[in-house]
Amino acid sequence: MKPPFVIAVDGPAASGKGTIASRLAGAYDMPMLDSGLLYRAVGVLLARHGGDFDDVAAATQVARDLTAEMLTDPAFRTREAGEAASRVAIHPSVRLALRDMQQAFALRPDGAVIDGRDIGTVIAPAAPAKLYVTATPEVRAERRWKQLQGQGEAVSYEDILDDIRKRDARDGGRADSPMRPADDAVLLDTTEMTIDQATDAARRIVEAARARWELS
DSSP states (O other), X not given: OOOOOEEEEEOSTTSSHHHHHHHHHHHHTOOEEEHHHHHHHHHHHHHHTTOOTTOHHHHHHHHHHOOGGGXXXXXXXXXXXXXXXXXXXXXXXXXHHHXXXXXXXXXXXXXXXXXXXXXXXXXXXXXXXXXXXXXXXXXXXXXXXXXXXXXXXXXXXXHHXXXXXXXXXXXXXXXXXXXXXXXXXXXXXXXXXXXXXXXXXXXXXXXXXXXXXXXO
């Protein structure tokens, strides 16, 4: 039986992958899962209950207890939530605890769009369409800074750039890092692109993948 048509959108923070994934989901009328939100939720809930980000057992328990109904808290969209997500996502047991929820979403018969860090490599390695969205740290920091300003957060561009660089070092500085493109992913560098241009480029990649999937 042909597997569902899954679009895996991976990449580092503020690369544009979330917006691209959302627009692809709308264009193809497919359900979308922002896997980064799961890690943000774990980080925020752990901190909210006085937990330590380095406490692997506590972080893993929060991940095991997480449900889809708990993901609507606006606190999961803040700058602090992004930092918390990066801190708990380094624990393999946390990633393992969240894997079932993500893989179940990837098995939806009507297909799915999922964005994150390890969708094409771990969660849905058989996904017919795989994109790895990236951009320079400076451009990503500017995007995140504007996003947070729009949410009413008083932050400086310099602080956001420092956060981005620290997260890149933490996420990509390990041999077991989840932040790497799948071997068959198409690289999409959005540094010089507007979001509309990046979305158009992503749709062309998906259309090519969809044509191959339909012929398989």
